[in-house]
Amino acid sequence: VQLVESGGGSVQAGGSLTLSCTASFATDTPYCMGWFRQASGKGREGVVSFNSEQNIKYAESVRGRFTASRDAAKNIVYLQMSNLQPQDTAMYYCAARRCSLWLTLGQSDYSYWGQGTQVTVSS
DSSP, X not given: OEEEEEOOEEEETTOOEEEEEEEEOSSSOOEEEEEEEEOTXXXXXXXXXXXXXXXXXXXXXXXXXXXXXXXXXXXEEEEEEOSOOGGXXXXXXXXXXXXXXXXXXXXGGOOEXXXXXXXXXXX
């Protein structure tokens, strides 16, 4: 499994960014995706989780501001981020796990990780 994120950058507070994660799978095993972030000096935080029914779970900190979506044909997941705030500044990671009906924001539940893309929000 290979995951490649893109779309990070620097914006001012109130601005928007859209992150993309392109996944490559070597087998037909179904994988569910998630988005995480890690601010400097802090632990990794789960932001979004997809399940096998394509239901989506959002972290409370981003609900209403972030929208996740998926292009199944291209194996791409997106994270549209709006009304960004300085506290959203972090490295954002895409992750994958064996699919289930379970929605989880726990990083230990994911086996594969991208290299991350930096999002910086200035006030």
